[in-house]
Amino acid sequence: MSISEIAKKMKLTSPYVASSSAELRNDALRAVMKALNDNKEEIFAANKKDLIKAEENGISHAVIKRLKFDEGKLYSCIEGIEMLIGLPDPLGKVLLDRQLDTGLDLYRVTCPIGVIGVIFEARPDALVQISALCIKSGNCAILKGGKETTESNRTIFNIIKNAVINAGLPENMLNQAEAHSEIDELLACDKDVDLLIPRGSNKFVSYIINNTKIPVMGHADGICHIYVDRLYDEKLALNVIHDAKTQYCAACNAVETILVNHSVAAEFLPKLYEMLAGAGVKVRGTKEVAQIIQCEVMGEDEFNTEYLDLCLSVKLVDDVKEAADHINYFGSHHTDCIISNDATAVEYFMETVDSAGVFHNCSTRFSDGFRYGFGAEVGISTGKLHARGPVGLEGLVTYKYKLFGHGQIVGDYASGRASFRHIDR
């Protein structure tokens, strides 16, 4: 069956999944936990095939680390599912309960989004996590993993799918796409797929955003900034920048640009340079910066660079206003931080910087669903609609309006024979 035929079937299935009980969805999650555990040797064997092929193909060590699925990763996947089961049902929450008139009752009630397409690069654990989130939230999901994990994905997917069907959920709730060509097919299913969640490199996510009419939740760039203000704590600044750049430099929430207030540049830059050099971080800076410390000179137009590596851009600014303007212009609206002890400057920064996360005196690396306490994370969104920043379960639900009447007609309200009361309960 083609992806478009599968998507059409899933669209028709989605209302039945939406109306499934929380008990049934939690039972399905329990069945998935058990099945993953019962069949772990099969999973590890499939994963071994992927690992052997990856080594034959000379795939980088970093990628191999991500595609490896061992006892530890299985355990944390199972732990994640257990936590999801414990969370309250995200569906059926009454967000508004309003009497429009006597016997005319309006409710706004949460419900699943419907059919979600998830496209991710090499990470078998992402398949488990996202399937579990979709089961909990009553969404149908079409999953497309990277080709490097074909064997692992196929095995894990079949285990999950069988467990879900056996628990009593519809057969078409979960489907997998395997061929690379199916990505483009999926991107064309705008009539049947309600949301796409891509997880992967900048280039990969950009391709998806630029080639579909389906709404996309995610982020391509993570160009995060730290601004060191006039009044600042030097030790704190160095410590936070060290963490934000080196704790895991390939993450989207790692810092890429440091903005330093002119008035403290002469004292702070040499210390910054010393710390960064000691951590193996390469520094690139404007001409002004190069007059104070040793660095590669960069052009103003290069500040939209996401290094994802041990490298950093540095620029001087006159004040918090210039810092905010720079961030709003060059940033990716992901996460940006001010290091300052000046309450006025901090407030200005927090209000004016137009990013999903605005931080004060702490590392940009905190921008993450698990660290925010959301439990499972769908991903981080730099878009402004629906969900912004780290997105948990609530990013996978929408709502519908239910109106219960007793024969009321609009004509009576238009003519004045009846009038609205609009009483919230």
Place this chain on the structure above:
Amino acid sequence: MSISEIAKKMKLTSPYVASSSAELRNDALRAVMKALNDNKEEIFAANKKDLIKAEENGISHAVIKRLKFDEGKLYSCIEGIEMLIGLPDPLGKVLLDRQLDTGLDLYRVTCPIGVIGVIFEARPDALVQISALCIKSGNCAILKGGKETTESNRTIFNIIKNAVINAGLPENMLNQAEAHSEIDELLACDKDVDLLIPRGSNKFVSYIINNTKIPVMGHADGICHIYVDRLYDEKLALNVIHDAKTQYCAACNAVETILVNHSVAAEFLPKLYEMLAGAGVKVRGTKEVAQIIQCEVMGEDEFNTEYLDLCLSVKLVDDVKEAADHINYFGSHHTDCIISNDATAVEYFMETVDSAGVFHNCSTRFSDGFRYGFGAEVGISTGKLHARGPVGLEGLVTYKYKLFGHGQIVGDYASGRASFRHIDR
């Protein structure tokens, strides 16, 4: 200046509008009210020019009615602004207040979306309403009205813009596009425009959805259904269908298709036909329907027709399940109603029909922001992300995460030197 240059300037202005106080925004709304009233003769004169041109061009009576801007429409616009001023500030609401750890405090706080492009067909009052909503919610707006109201729009826009600037809001908060070619320019501004709100015909909205990467909030189709179930109240059914079809048949929430349970077709269809014929409504139906009442025979594939006129499709179904499946397949996920006294069927319908509005025993015409008590309405969304159904002020806000720390770094939490508390307040 080109639209893309204007959009870029507005993008940079938007954080300043976002951080403006509720007092300033309400003062600006008061200034707009006063200015509209003070300059009403100028507005009426401009509107007269548009009306004369419209009559010269033989524009339909319905459109002329919409583009006319008289004392009554001005009064209801001013009344709408007064109500908006009275509403609580939609910005700065704390949606989440969580201590991640001692001295590491996370807040999710509402803020404006940023730059909104509004494209609407002939309706000067829409310009006033949407400008007012953007002022209240701290959004920048680029407004593009229909060419039939060029003179009215220009006059009203300049009055609003001057009032807003005089009140102290940034000059680039509101801008107008006048040339038709500027629509395509605006659709290409996906780097700077955060949201598009189109208001107009199906064809017009579809064009916009299909030609931009900017998220669009609105609806193209309004194919609403009423399903008459096995157990039903005949008088109620006829009354509700009469209202849903004839009270204002050009509205998106007017009914287009009636589904009737097989078991009541023989008794109900003749009465339905009599009522509809009396109201001047043309009936189209399947072959089965044509065996019971006089009607134009239609094909199964024509049920995706939005008449927006005194015309209706009729089909027989076996049960509520078949009705829901038909609606989910052929509908536009706008508003659909069940007429039934069978609680099980009603619950099934309300859960399973995947529409922004699911109604029981009342007219589909209630699907409207004013009738829901939202005050001003941005429009009705058939999309599932961000806002669904009638959208009020809250559809124009998003949120950001503010994290306040004291030098915390992720490395300490990763190594176990520190651990998260995640305490909600």
